Amino acid sequence: MKPDFAAQFNALGQPGRLEIFRLLVRAGPQGLCVDDIKRRVPMPGSTLSHHLDTLTRSRLLSARRSSRFIYYAVDWENTARLIRFLTEDCCADLHRGLWASGANRAAGAPPRSMPRERDSGAKRER
Amino acid sequence: MKPDFAAQFNALGQPGRLEIFRLLVRAGPQGLCVDDIKRRVPMPGSTLSHHLDTLTRSRLLSARRSSRFIYYAVDWENTARLIRFLTEDCCADLHRGLWASGANRAAGAPPRSMPRERDSGAKRER
DNA sequence: ACGACTATTCTAGTATCATCGAAATATTAC
DNA sequence: GTAATATTTCGATGATACTAGAATAGTCGT
Numbered sequence: 001m002k003p004d005f006a007a008q009f010n011a012l013g014q015p016g017r018l019e020i021f022r023l024l025v026r027a028g029p030q031g032l033c034v035d036d037i038k039r040r041v042p043m044p045g046s047t048l049s050h051h052l053d054t055l056t057r058s059r060l061l062s063a064r065r066s067s068r069f070i071y072y073a074v075d076w077e078n079t080a081r082l083i084r085f086l087t088e089d090c091c092a093d094l095h096r097g098l099w100a101s102g103a104n105r106a107a108g109a110p111p112r113s114m115p116r117e118r119d120s121g122a123k124r125e126r
Numbered sequence: 127m128k129p130d131f132a133a134q135f136n137a138l139g140q141p142g143r144l145e146i147f148r149l150l151v152r153a154g155p156q157g158l159c160v161d162d163i164k165r166r167v168p169m170p171g172s173t174l175s176h177h178l179d180t181l182t183r184s185r186l187l188s189a190r191r192s193s194r195f196i197y198y199a200v201d202w203e204n205t206a207r208l209i210r211f212l213t214e215d216c217c218a219d220l221h222r223g224l225w226a227s228g229a230n231r232a233a234g235a236p237p238r239s240m241p242r243e244r245d246s247g248a249k250r251e252r
Numbered sequence: 253a254c255g256a257c258t259a260t261t262c263t264a265g266t267a268t269c270a271t272c273g274a275a276a277t278a279t280t281a282c
Numbered sequence: 283g284t285a286a287t288a289t290t291t292c293g294a295t296g297a298t299a300c301t302a303g304a305a306t307a308g309t310c311g312t
Contacts, residue, residue: 005138005144006138006139006140006141006144007139008139009135009136009138009139009144010135010136010139010140011139012132012135012139013132013133013134013135013136013137013138013139014132014136014269014270015132016270018131018132018135022215025215033288033289034288034289034290035287035288035289043271043272044271044272044273045272045288045289045290046271046272046273046274046289046290046291046292047270047271047272048289049289049290049291050269050270050271050290050291051270052289052290053290054269065278065279067279067280068278068279068280068287068288068289069279069288069289070288070289070290082212083209083212083213086208086209086212087209087213089148089151140299140300142300159258159259160258160259160260161257161258161259169301169302170301170302170303171258171259171260171302172259172260172261172262172301172302172303172304173300173301173302174259175259175260175261176260176261176299176300176301177300178259178260179260180299191308191309193309193310194257194258194259194308194309194310195258195259195309196258196259196260
């Protein structure tokens, strides 16, 4: 049961879904039922359902039925795994010395010019 | 210059791009030029260029030109910010007691059944 | 200036995704 | 069983994303 990190990032990579996820993080282990979520993150039920499905299939959420309601809650285990994946792939290697002290940036040759304006958020009008 | 976390997750939410990002994490602050990346993550130049653009526009990478080569490297500042966003939205609140021991919010009734098989990775064939 | 090299942009085809109303399913209450 | 409530699934549409070959642009060596 290998987690698909790309799918998990992808699930969080949509504003609506990220908001839902954040809401459920704040909601705690009990989670919220769909109707409660819908009240807080207004969107049509079918749209919400699709987003919940995406988040659940990527295992960032889990669903639990309680009488008429279905409660969605953060799947802490897999969420923690995702965080670990991200931090260990970055911080860890960094602390391991690959990104050694001080010189974090610019070690190559002097910059000259750039693609177009790739590192700025600027629009491209030509 | 507010970072768009959803866009950053989205950038990592594609297998090819995630692989490129991980490669560059391992490459350290110096980064790698496009040709080196292409050699390690085989894909057509135009495809690679688009992925690098997506990652750069979301500010997970930065680009720096050195003579004929353009070196892409992890934008540590923004990457760290993303990690912090994820951890603080989850772990932090959790440790802060929101997810405190035991019940946090109105306990529901005993579970009965579920949507279809949303929390399992199972295929849906019908 | 020319040619080789590096990388991006153009253009286009295909595929996947987001959205949402309507219909269907599941559960409880009467 | 019927009604009421909660949520999902269907179906359709428009938008966006991925992919990649071909054309273009920046840089260096001669």
